[in-house]
Structure formats: structure tokens, C-alpha cells
Amino acid sequence: MHPHIAALYNSAQKPSRLIIGLMSGTSLDGLDVALCKVTGAGINTQIEVLNFTTVEYNNEYKTKIKQVFAKRECDLELVTLLHPWVGKLHGDMVNQCLHTWQVNPASIDVIASHGQTIYHCPQSQHNHKSFTNGTLQIGDSDQIAVTTGITTIGDFRQKHIAAGGEGAPLAVYGDYLFFANPNENRILLNMGGIANLTFLPKSGDANSVFSSDIGPGNTIMDGYVQQHFKGMHFDDGAKIAKTGKVNTPLLNALCSNAFFKLALPKTTGPEVFNLAYLHAAQLQTNTQHLSHEDVMATLNMFSAAVIANALNECAQSAKECVVYASGGGIHNPLLMAQLNTLCPSIKAFKNTDDLSINPDAKEAVLFAILANECLAGEQQHLNNTAQGIAGVTMGKVSFAD
Ligand SMILES: Nc1ncnc2c1ncn2[C@@H]1O[C@H](COP(=O)(O)OP(=O)(O)OP(=O)(O)O)[C@@H](O)[C@H]1O
Numbered sequence: 001m002h003p004h005i006a007a008l009y010n011s012a013q014k015p016s017r018l019i020i021g022l023m024s025g026t027s028l029d030g031l032d033v034a035l036c037k038v039t040g041a042g043i044n045t046q047i048e049v050l051n052f053t054t055v056e057y058n059n060e061y062k063t064k065i066k067q068v069f070a071k072r073e074c075d076l077e078l079v080t081l082l083h084p085w086v087g088k089l090h091g092d093m094v095n096q097c098l099h100t101w102q103v104n105p106a107s108i109d110v111i112a113s114h115g116q117t118i119y120h121c122p123q124s125q126h127n128h129k130s131f132t133n134g135t136l137q138i139g140d141s142d143q144i145a146v147t148t149g150i151t152t153i154g155d156f157r158q159k160h161i162a163a164g165g166e167g168a169p170l171a172v173y174g175d176y177l178f179f180a181n182p183n184e185n186r187i188l189l190n191m192g193g194i195a196n197l198t199f200l201p202k203s204g205d206a207n208s209v210f211s212s213d214i215g216p217g218n219t220i221m222d223g224y225v226q227q228h229f230k231g232m233h234f235d236d237g238a239k240i241a242k243t244g245k246v247n248t249p250l251l252n253a254l255c256s257n258a259f260f261k262l263a264l265p266k267t268t269g270p271e272v273f274n275l276a277y278l279h280a281a282q283l284q285t286n287t288q289h290l291s292h293e294d295v296m297a298t299l300n301m302f303s304a305a306v307i308a309n310a311l312n313e314c315a316q317s318a319k320e321c322v323v324y325a326s327g328g329g330i331h332n333p334l335l336m337a338q339l340n341t342l343c344p345s346i347k348a349f350k351n352t353d354d355l356s357i358n359p360d361a362k363e364a365v366l367f368a369i370l371a372n373e374c375l376a377g378e379q380q381h382l383n384n385t386a387q388g389i390a391g392v393t394m395g396k397v398s399f400a401d
Pocket residue numbers: 024025026027028029190191192193194195218222233234235236237238326327328329331332333363
């Protein structure tokens with residue numbers, strides 16, 4: 001037997017494993033690195049996050065990725081070069097974290113790497129009759145494995161696509177295994193660049209569980225701030241939005257995209273919700289001359305309104321839902337206050353902290369759970385194609401040498 005296969009076989013048989021989850025989201029703020037102790041598998045999965053950090057990206061990373069990110073046309077040579085470059089960078093970042101945490105790389109069973117999404121195009125979003133769904137993540141796992149010396153499981157989304165899904169949201173698998181609870185109807189809400197939710201009724205009925213993208217979380221607000229407020233990446237504490245006034249015609253135009261009329265579950269991305277989208281809505285409503293503050297106030301309300309609609313829709317099918325929020329959006333006090341006001345039927349808004357998972361680490365942890373399932377799980381039992389859930393084991397294995 002190849003020694004790497006033997007090592008994986010041993011890892012799979014251990015009662016618990018050390019897995020580093022890596023998530024690089026649509027916000028391009030940094031690489032989330034979560035060192036997790038994962039005990040058991042399947043519905044018996046337990047997680048302890050031993051260390052977590054976000055390694056911030058420098059301007060070189062952001063500039064290079066933005067040249068290809070969510071762009072229908074770009075330099076194919078650059079995409080080809082970025083794939084190994086991002087992987088090597090992520091590997092270096094893991095090495096840096098392990099050094100800081102004083103953790104021996106040999107103690108890590110596997111790294112779980114999401115990679116960097118550069119394009120997402122479900123069938124509902126493209127016009128090619130002969131294609132179904134597609135999504136592309138770069139940051140080659142072979143580079144991470146070779147750079148760190150640690151076996152790396154990555155490229156999780158392609159199996160979901162191969163099995164007929166849209167390649168997202170994958171949150172549903174980990175959310176179901178780790179957060180479902182027989183005493184509470186739960187909605188796990190993540191507000192990153194794009195907002196998504198997982199609905200977990202207390203009945204535990206796997207056929208009722210689903211996960212869906214909602215629409216923009218922070219992505220348009222971030223883009224606007226980066227364009228108009230030099231040196232700022234996002235509207236810290238919603239300070240800008242708080243001083244503006246919501247413009248109702250612009251808000252209505254923003255809310256009128258066909259995506260919002262599609263039934264849940266569905267997926268989307270910054271390919272649709274971007275500055276060009278805002279610009280078109282401004283032209284349509286003759287609001288090009290609004291102050292930056294008013295635009296930000298309107299964008300904040302836009303995110304709140306579409307998220308609230310999705311939450312209220314879930315709350316119709318299960319009483320007394322409790323929302324557990326995660327992602328950078330929880331640090332936006334205006335957004336959180338608006339959600340509270342717009343969702344009277346939600347019993348309570350909490351953070352995943354209340355379920356022992358740091359809300360900033362949650363997505364990285366979810367990929368650690370997916371890798372754990374790939375390694376030690378049994379046959380995937382969540383399987384409901386009508387709800388966009390492909391019953392497959394996800395992830396590809398890269399060895400260090
Ligand atoms: N203090 C803060 N005030 C306001 N907004 C904040 C704050 N901190 C973070 N955010 C928002 O959260 C964003 C980062 O969120 P997160 O890291 O969850 O996104 P992501 O994982 O890249 O996105 P996705 O989940 O769509 O892939 C920032 O770009 C910013 O918009």
C-alpha cells in the first residue's frame with residue numbers, strides 16, 4: 001500500500017482528527033484558517049476549534065484576483081498562472097499559522113481547502129442552452145500539499161455539480177450534521193459577500209432541510225466603498241450607511257431582479273450582484289447623483305430586505321425559528337438592526353458563538369467537516385436533489401510528494 005494511502009487509512013480510523021479548514025470567500029478580505037479537532041463523523045460529528053485566524057490578503061492578491069474575479073472575459077494566461085500561485089500562497093499562509101500557533105505540521109491529518117471562487121454560473125444565470133451548472137475555484141490543492149507537507153483535500157464543489165447540483169451552497173452538509181437540534185427550528189444565516197441560509201427544522205426531517213443563497217450580503221457595499229472611499233475595504237460599523245437616507249425608488253429597483261422571484265433553493269454570486277448592477281438600477285431610477293451616504297444606506301437596506309424576505313419565508317414553514325448568524329455581516333450593526341425589525345416572526349437572532357462556533361470561522365469549519373466526511377464519514381446520507389442536495393462525498397485528495 002502506498003504510505004500516503006496508509007496514513008489516510010489510519011487517520012480515518014482515529015477517534016478524532018486534526019483538520020485545518022481554509023476558506024477564501026467572495027469578499028477577498030483574507031484566508032480564514034481554522035484548526036479543528038474533529039471527533040467522530042456523520043451525525044456524531046463534534047468540533048472543537050483549537051485556533052482560528054484570518055490571514056489578510058495584501059493588495060497584490062486583491063488586485064490580481066480582481067482582474068479575473070466574476071468577469072465573463074479575462075486573460076486566460078493569468079487564470080492559468082493564478083491557479084498554482086494562489087495554492088502556493090495559501091500553503092505559505094498555513095505554514096505561517098502553524099508556526100505562530102506552535103503546532104507541529106506532522107500532527108495535522110489533513111487540510112481542507114475551498115480555494116478561491118473566480119466564477120459561478122448556475123443554469124439560471126447563463127444563456128448557454130447546452131450547458132448545465134458551472135463553478136470554478138482556483139488555488140491548486142497540490143500546491144498546498146507540497147508547500148505544507150500535509151495531505152490536502154480540496155475542490156469540493158465539482159462533485160456537487162457532477163451529481164446535478166449547482167456546486168453551492170455546501171454549508172447544508174456541515175450545518176445539518178453539526179447544528180440540527182430536535183428542540184429548536186433553526187436557520188443558520190451566513191452573511192459574507194453573498195448571504196446564504198440553511199433551514200434546519202427540529203423535526204430533523206432530512207427532506208425538509210435545505211440551503212440556499214439569498215442575494216447580496218456585503219458584496220455591493222464593499223465594491224462601492226472600495227470605489228469611492230480610498231483605502232477602505234468595507235464600511236466599518238456601517239458608519240457611512242448610518243449617516244445616509246434610504247432612497248425608495250432605488251431600493252425597489254435593486255430588489256426587482258428575477259433571481260429574487262426564483263423559488264428557494266438557488267445560488268448566485270457577484271457575477272450578478274455587483275457595481276454594474278447598482279449602476280443600472282441608478283440609471284433606471286435617475287438616482288445617479290445621490291450622495292455616497294444615501295447609496296450606502298440604500299445598499300444596506302437592500303441586503304437587509306432580501307435577507308429578511310428569505311428568513312420570513314422559512315419562518316412560514318416552521319414556528320418560532322431561531323436565527324444563528326455568521327460571516328462578516330454580523331459586524332454591521334445597521335444590517336443586524338434592520339433584520340430584527342423586518343423579521344417579527346423570527347423568535348430570536350443569535351450568533352453561531354451561541355452554538356460554540358466562532359461566527360467568523362464558521363465557513364472554514366464547514367469545509368473541515370466536509371473533509372472529515374470524505375475521510376471518515378459513511379456514505380453521504382443527506383440526499384435530496386429537489387432541494388439541491390446531492391447525496392455525494394465531496395473533495396479531491398492531493399498528497400505532499
Ligand atoms: N466591522 C465591520 N463592519 C461592517 N462590516 C464588516 C465588518 N467586519 C466585516 N464586515 C463585512 O464582512 C465582509 C467579510 O465577510 P466574510 O469574511 O464572511 O465574507 P466571505 O467569506 O469573503 O464571503 P462569502 O461567504 O460570500 O464567500 C467584509 O468585506 C465586510 O463587508
